Amino acid sequence: MGKIVMSGPQNMSLDGVVQDPDGKEGFRVGGWFLEYGEGLEAWSRVALDDALGAEAWLLGRRSYAYFGERWRPRTGQLADKLNSMPKYVVSSTLTEPDWNNTTILKGDIVTEVSKLKEELDGEIVIPASYQLGHTLIEHDLVDEVRLVVFPVVLGAGERFFGETTGKKPLCLVDVKTIGDGLVSLTYQFLPGRG
DSSP, X not given: OEEEXXXXXXXXXXXXXXXXXXXXXXXXXXXXXXGOHHHHHHHHHHHHHHHHTEEEEEEEHHHHHHHHHHHTTOOSHHHHHHHHSXXXXXXXXXXXXXXXXXXXXXXXXXXXXXXXXXXXXXXXXXXXXXXXXXXXXXXXXXXXXXXXXESOOOSSSOBSSOXXXXXXXXXXXXXXXXXXXXXXXXXXXXXXXX
């Protein structure tokens, strides 16, 4: 059975905002990721380890387009892994995948991801697709979250955790400092949740 991990790593501000980390979406406080040059080299090593440990990637349509555009033309250890690994994209509009080893999941997202979890072994990593993550957390399909917290408070924007119908208890399993000021936190969702 597969393990669903929200990672990549999942970057967020101290107040939980994940929106527009690179500033390309035009969000008024976007671009916060790029302000931490010293920590980004160490962050890159964390991202590489995360990708190398993944069996597959699970993405929403927008994250799929973003990562595909960025990684398809590249080579190197991380690019080679991402370009060759199985990728599953949740989309009702995508008809032809343009990134090799991609399967489009259509229909009920909870049913499709539950099947995927049964069919695959190893880590199924969800990078950056926080809206997809909201749905899967609500339906108790996410096993672990790996967060990298950036030392900035944005005060507005889309948050990593959305509203849920009940409590979602977690257990802290790892904490690391990355570079100068970034913190990596790994939490596992507890069985018999809220």
